[in-house]
Amino acid sequence: MAAASDVPRLVLQAIVATQSPQALPQQRKEAVAFIEQFKRAEAPTVLSVCASLLTTPAAQLAAGAAGGAQPGDVMGVRLAAYQLFTDVVRNRWRELAADQRLAATQLALQQFTEAVSPAAAAADAASGAGASPGGGASPLRGKAAELLAVVVRQQGAAAYGELVPQLMAGAAAGPLQAELTCRVLHYISEDLTQFEVSGPGEWGGGWMCAQS
Secondary structure (H helix, E strand, C coil), X not given: CCCHHHHHHHHHHHHHHHHCXXXXXXXXXXXXHHXXXXXXXXXXXXXXXXXXXXXXXXXXXXXXXXCCCCHHHHHHHHHHHHHHHXXXXXXXXXXXXXXXXXXXXXXXXXXXXXXXXXXXXXXXXXXXXXXXXXXXXXXXXXXXXXXXXXXXXHHCHHHHHHHHHHHHHHHCCCHHHHHHHHHHHHHHHHHHHHCCCCCCCCCCCCCCCCCC
């Protein structure tokens, strides 16, 4: 793996290469191999890089991609980063120290809060962006809901008990907020139904986030 300071840029460029129709077959093959190698890096490293890809302004992300990137490329990068982040939380939670779990929880809350914010919804409505072709929440908003659900699943029953009243209160703000609240609850119930219930949180752990 490259030097730590170069990893976010290299992961960004690799994701763009895997999704670009202009990429040559060899470029795409090398990009896929790099991403697979990156997935096997230490869990905190993967989360840190993905957090950077999720929170860096879109214009800065586009500039960091080799040859530049289009708005659609930036969305693809963020979707890939969400998936990588979610996979680590779901499958490698035990590898994270308490402060790293806290950071993951705070990021999940931050991303979900931004996804359901009235300001973001109004901006989407004004620009025509952010909605899926069939209506409803965009793929990025759906990923934010999924990530929050996976974090809550790992934190345990106490986290779920604290989050649900907040979600229900927020759902009253509008259709988008209600839809994403339903998604979070659906993802949690689906996860508990399909996968083993016991885990680091044992559905008895504390809610490790400090909301600001």
